[in-house]
Amino acid sequence: MSHAHGSPSPVASRSGTPLKGRIRVPGDKSISHRSMIFGLLSIGETRVEGLLEGDDVLRTAEACRALGATITREAPGRWRIVGAGIGGLTDPKDVLDFGNAGTGSRLMMGVAGSHPITSTFDGDASLRKRPMRRILDPLTKMGVTVVSEAEGGRVPLTLRGPKETLPITYETPAASAQIKSAILLAGLNSPGKTTVIEREATRDHTERMLRHFGASVEVVPHGADGRAITLQGQPELRGTDIVVPTDPSSAAFPLVAALITPGSDVVIEGVMMNPLRTGLITTLIEMGASIERLNERDEGGETVADLRVRHSRLTGVTVPHARAPSMIDEYPILAVAASFAEGTTRMQGLHELRVKESDRLAAVAAGLAEAGVEHEIHGDDLLVHGSGGKVRGGGNPVATHLDHRIAMAFLVMGLATDQPMTVDDGAMIATSFPSFIPLMRELGATIQD
Ligand SMILES: O=C(O)C1=C[C@@H](OP(=O)(O)O)[C@@H](O)[C@H](O)C1
Numbered sequence: 001m002s003h004a005h006g007s008p009s010p011v012a013s014r015s016g017t018p019l020k021g022r023i024r025v026p027g028d029k030s031i032s033h034r035s036m037i038f039g040l041l042s043i044g045e046t047r048v049e050g051l052l053e054g055d056d057v058l059r060t061a062e063a064c065r066a067l068g069a070t071i072t073r074e075a076p077g078r079w080r081i082v083g084a085g086i087g088g089l090t091d092p093k094d095v096l097d098f099g100n101a102g103t104g105s106r107l108m109m110g111v112a113g114s115h116p117i118t119s120t121f122d123g124d125a126s127l128r129k130r131p132m133r134r135i136l137d138p139l140t141k142m143g144v145t146v147v148s149e150a151e152g153g154r155v156p157l158t159l160r161g162p163k164e165t166l167p168i169t170y171e172t173p174a175a176s177a178q179i180k181s182a183i184l185l186a187g188l189n190s191p192g193k194t195t196v197i198e199r200e201a202t203r204d205h206t207e208r209m210l211r212h213f214g215a216s217v218e219v220v221p222h223g224a225d226g227r228a229i230t231l232q233g234q235p236e237l238r239g240t241d242i243v244v245p246t247d248p249s250s251a252a253f254p255l256v257a258a259l260i261t262p263g264s265d266v267v268i269e270g271v272m273m274n275p276l277r278t279g280l281i282t283t284l285i286e287m288g289a290s291i292e293r294l295n296e297r298d299e300g301g302e303t304v305a306d307l308r309v310r311h312s313r314l315t316g317v318t319v320p321h322a323r324a325p326s327m328i329d330e331y332p333i334l335a336v337a338a339s340f341a342e343g344t345t346r347m348q349g350l351h352e353l354r355v356k357e358s359d360r361l362a363a364v365a366a367g368l369a370e371a372g373v374e375h376e377i378h379g380d381d382l383l384v385h386g387s388g389g390k391v392r393g394g395g396n397p398v399a400t401h402l403d404h405r406i407a408m409a410f411l412v413m414g415l416a417t418d419q420p421m422t423v424d425d426g427a428m429i430a431t432s433f434p435s436f437i438p439l440m441r442e443l444g445a446t447i448q449d
């Protein structure tokens, strides 16, 4: 099992000088995982620039190697993948260990499960708690055999792919890009058309990259907020070049840090502005945040912008459930911003937060309690009663439950609280944002590990 890291490594942050300067956060995690996967499924060479070299993505790279890709790191962020091609995957010799990564494991279940090979998936204590039924159900309909699984449809689990994978039409039971992507990736090795219907549109990186690699994908609106995505199976994907734009979910941390730390003025360069990822920015602007989108341009097929962020007086707002897919990973850091706002921020319909790396609703509430922030959980809603700028902080170390976003969110909080904040373990930050601490220090933050 991965991440059997010996003793936890606590990290602390405290308030100090205003945050100033320009930084660029690493490449997007979703696109980095998919770069490896599409590289594996292509014929020929794929060259990636700006890959996120976080632990989650490196695990996906290892899995792609085990299934037949040749992968080399040529320079920091620059990787070369020679694919095995759709239909060309080989039996992995060992267990595929995805560490902490929901995305890597679930997408690769679609990839490996749709091939006539046997593959075993495992991960760390966090991944072992996360629901995989949502992937196994549609894959079973496509003819995949679940040879074994841990209780409740969890990893470790073993899949055996059919001789011929069946195309299906499937409506996802939750707004989840991981479910959508697993089915579409399985549909690549299936004759005919695979259709995924989602009632609420989720991040569309898989659809965009399918097209970029030469597949034929049709996307039509479905209902008020949804989409139906149809993929023509068994295309020949051709290796190509990818420039990975920077990750808005990582940018969220320095962004909120600048908003809550008095006197701050920061530029975060080249942040991906895909509208299915910018719900946090929409929300913060509604709250009164000073966020300027400068120098908008295209990078790697996505619109990116430099974000100039200044310390702001924030006001509580209601965040509708419909916005959740476009900011699903940003609720922990939004709760931190809301703690410093004037009045109540109500975040509606957060049930999916309960099945992330940790139960993020519970973990956020526990962290807020340590910091002395008034809050309530009503059903699936989180209410944060902001103090209008002053937050006590202190308390016991926040329990991170192997969750990188809980760790980073409460370290950001500590940059503006009266008393320092400590998180019980910073190790998981390396899964998505390995340079978090040095980049925050570059802006002037006091973070001690
Ligand atoms: O497809 C992806 O790359 C992701 C989808 C989201 O998960 P769900 O599909 O479970 O909502 C998100 O939380 C995760 O960080 C990345």
Ligand SMILES: C=C(OP(=O)(O)O)C(=O)O
Pocket (backbone or CB within 6 Å): 100, 101, 102, 103, 104, 329, 356, 357, 405, 432
């Ligand atoms: C939910 C996340 O990732 P994953 O599902 O890939 O573990 C995340 O990065 O916040």
